[in-house]
Amino acid sequence: MMKLNNIRGIKVTKVRFTFYVLRFTFFLLLLTACKVENLTWERIEKDGILRVGLDPTYPPFEAADDGGLRGLDVDLAHAIAADLGLEVEFVYFGYDGLYDALATEQVDVLISALVIVPGQMRDFAYSEPYFNAGEILIVPTDEMEIMEMGDLDGRILSVELGALGHVEANTWGQRLPNLTIQTHNSAAAAVTAVAQSQADAALVDAISGRLALAEHPTLKRIPQPVTVEPFALAVRIDDERLLENLNASLEHLNETGKLNTIIAQWLN
Amino acid sequence: MKDELSASHSSFTIRHSSFKTGLRLLVLAIIFPLLQPAPILITPGPPQTVYSEHPITAVHTRLTDEVEEWKIQRTLQLVREMGATRIVEFFPWAYYQSEDGSVAWEHPDQVIEHANAQGLEVIARIGLTPGWARPKETPLTYLDANAYDDFAAFTAVFAQRYRGQVSHIIIGNEPNLNYEWGYRITTPQDYVDLLATVYPVVKQANPDVVVLGGALAPTLEPAGSPWGLNDLEYLDAMYAAGAADYFDGLAVHAYGLTFPPETAPAPDLLNFRRVELVRQIMRDYGDDETRIFITESGWNDHPRWTQAVRPGQRIQYTLDALRYAEANWPYVETMALWAFRYPAPTKSYPDYYTLVTPEFVTKPIYDEIKQYTGN
Numbered sequence: 001m002m003k004l005n006n007i008r009g010i011k012v013t014k015v016r017f018t019f020y021v022l023r024f025t026f027f028l029l030l031l032t033a034c035k036v037e038n039l040t041w042e043r044i045e046k047d048g049i050l051r052v053g054l055d056p057t058y059p060p061f062e063a064a065d066d067g068g069l070r071g072l073d074v075d076l077a078h079a080i081a082a083d084l085g086l087e088v089e090f091v092y093f094g095y096d097g098l099y100d101a102l103a104t105e106q107v108d109v110l111i112s113a114l115v116i117v118p119g120q121m122r123d124f125a126y127s128e129p130y131f132n133a134g135e136i137l138i139v140p141t142d143e144m145e146i147m148e149m150g151d152l153d154g155r156i157l158s159v160e161l162g163a164l165g166h167v168e169a170n171t172w173g174q175r176l177p178n179l180t181i182q183t184h185n186s187a188a189a190a191v192t193a194v195a196q197s198q199a200d201a202a203l204v205d206a207i208s209g210r211l212a213l214a215e216h217p218t219l220k221r222i223p224q225p226v227t228v229e230p231f232a233l234a235v236r237i238d239d240e241r242l243l244e245n246l247n248a249s250l251e252h253l254n255e256t257g258k259l260n261t262i263i264a265q266w267l268n
Numbered sequence: 269m270k271d272e273l274s275a276s277h278s279s280f281t282i283r284h285s286s287f288k289t290g291l292r293l294l295v296l297a298i299i300f301p302l303l304q305p306a307p308i309l310i311t312p313g314p315p316q317t318v319y320s321e322h323p324i325t326a327v328h329t330r331l332t333d334e335v336e337e338w339k340i341q342r343t344l345q346l347v348r349e350m351g352a353t354r355i356v357e358f359f360p361w362a363y364y365q366s367e368d369g370s371v372a373w374e375h376p377d378q379v380i381e382h383a384n385a386q387g388l389e390v391i392a393r394i395g396l397t398p399g400w401a402r403p404k405e406t407p408l409t410y411l412d413a414n415a416y417d418d419f420a421a422f423t424a425v426f427a428q429r430y431r432g433q434v435s436h437i438i439i440g441n442e443p444n445l446n447y448e449w450g451y452r453i454t455t456p457q458d459y460v461d462l463l464a465t466v467y468p469v470v471k472q473a474n475p476d477v478v479v480l481g482g483a484l485a486p487t488l489e490p491a492g493s494p495w496g497l498n499d500l501e502y503l504d505a506m507y508a509a510g511a512a513d514y515f516d517g518l519a520v521h522a523y524g525l526t527f528p529p530e531t532a533p534a535p536d537l538l539n540f541r542r543v544e545l546v547r548q549i550m551r552d553y554g555d556d557e558t559r560i561f562i563t564e565s566g567w568n569d570h571p572r573w574t575q576a577v578r579p580g581q582r583i584q585y586t587l588d589a590l591r592y593a594e595a596n597w598p599y600v601e602t603m604a605l606w607a608f609r610y611p612a613p614t615k616s617y618p619d620y621y622t623l624v625t626p627e628f629v630t631k632p633i634y635d636e637i638k639q640y641t642g643n
Contacts, residue, residue, distance in 0.1 A: 055572075057572070057574065058572045095572060095573065095574070113572070115615050116615070117614070117615040117616060118615070119614065119615070160578075160579060160580065161579060161580035161583065161632065162569065162578075162579025162580050162582060162583050162631065162632045162633055163569075163579045163580075166579070166631075166632050167625070167629060167631050167632065170629070170630075170632070170635075171629055183580075183632075185578070185580045186578065186580075205571070
């Protein structure tokens with residue numbers, strides 16, 4: 001009987017203890033929720049202004065000259081702002097200072113052809129990617145046999161000397177014994193070599209490649225990229241509501257075709 | 269009584285069952301590790317020799333943060349196969365020595381043993397201050413006069429331990445930048461004081477080791493700048509303060525930025541041939557005999573960094589720079605390129621200085637240098 005009482009006593013104490021732990025945990029969760037919910041998005045909504053940081057030295061994504069600020073990222077920022085019912089305000093920084101500007105709350109978001117850097121993810125969060133700047137294959141429009149790198153054995157592949165496309169081609173060269181790699185001084189020259197039938201395909205970064213395609217109507221790009229180098233928007237790690245809204249807007253722009261229109265306008 | 273017996277029996281059954289379960293778990297705990305593949309045994313292998321038609325060629329490796337031994341070995345194999353005769357490597361004091369004086373030698377032992385096995389000479393740069401040797405809430409680069417003796421003592425022990433294995437030791441790095449002092453406001457005299465403290469102790473511990481004065485950062489920062497001081501002004505002030513007595517050779521950083529290597533030097537221009545202006549200051553102070561060791565050099569081919577060049581230019585400039593240094597700078601002992609490989613990608617412009625990717629894929633610039641050295 002005594003034992004039973006003890007057991008009961010322990011049980012009661014356990015139940016009370018569990019109850020206290022649950023209450024404490026709930027309180028902590030409440031505190032955490034309050035902390036995460038910072039005021040950035042509220043301030044943006046109240047002012048109606050989205051402050052965008054960029055380094056305007058990277059055409060065609062962003063460039064500032066006598067004609068003003070223009071580029072793919074500039075149009076994208078305007079489109080996102082319009083989608084969210086906001087005005088956009090651009091603030092210029094050097095490439096090295098972009099994340100510092102974001103951390104010190106001089107801007108709300110960076111839209112500046114930024115690659116996703118895992119090392120930055122402790123302090124910053126990235127949106128869904130909006131552009132893949134990785135390596136792409138460019139071939140003649142009537143080429144039907146080359147659909148991927150594996151189809152290039154016995155073919156001539158042109159690349160920019162020393163560029164990442166060249167590194168990737170060398171890696172494939174170890175798997176494809178009859179792949180001939182032809183080097184050029186620029187990505188544009190590598191693409192021109194295909195247009196002039198000196199090479200069967202070019203492996204170049206998506207930006208250079210798509211720009212070069214505009215000058216060579218006899219060429220096309222293989223839709224499946226060879227490598228992935230995604231560009232994304234960056235916000236401070238705690239600005240979750242802002243990030244949600246930016247992602248929702250990117251998704252909306254993608255679904256409506258607006259994102260592709262902007263990309264095509266600057267890269268095709 | 270019956271109930272008690274029954275309870276006792278059931279208690280015994282539970283205990284017996286628990287014992288069996290525990291025993292099973294114990295057996296599993298013993299057997300499970302034995303089922304794991306054995307750790308890979310890495311041995312330095314037979315001693316190798318570097319073949320190089322241009323022995324001035326060297327590289328700055330980044331093995332400080334490389335944890336896996338096979339990656340250390342693979343890196344150094346690739347360095348040797350490229351025809352580089354020396355590596356410059358960073359050995360942070362802060363990583364190794366505890367407050368009680370004990371030193372964790374495992375990692376530097378690995379790096380130096382594998383480098384020597386590949387036939388590579390090691391130029392060791394010592395820096396970064398342990399927490400116990402600097403005030404609280406100061407960065408790793410903070411170093412003040414209170415810790416000079418401790419720094420000297422560690423460097424001397426390092427020099428002694430690796431006698432015959434490490435040929436050169438660099439005292440600190442880019443002392444003309446405030447960052448390298450943990451943003452403590454310093455003057456060239458502070459660095460000369462450091463050299464004067466460290467040099468005699470290290471030479472006493474290992475008379476064979478060549479002590480190099482730390483390379484200055486090429487910069488045009490004026491006096492009073494919160495970032496640093498013009499390297500030429502700084503070097504001049506170092507010599508004026510008597511620095512020449514406290515180093516056997518001078519480390520120099522020679523970056524080309526956007527200029528071809530042949531571009532003539534000028535005091536207001538940061539380019540590869542700035543080395544010649546450094547040399548002129550050494551001559552002005554009668555230090556003609558002291559040799560220069562270029563411990564960082566090269567070009568960057570990041571697609572959007574304003575100080576970068578195209579990848580093809582980077583290859584050409586690098587090869588031309590090696591040729592230029594060999595042909596025109598008899599006082600330059602070695603020319604190390606920054607940087608051979610990083611353990612992990614930075615996803616920013618530093619990646620575009622490297623010769624080999626983190627995955628050990630050699631870049632075309634590596635292949636060109638390898639060909640240049642006759643390999």
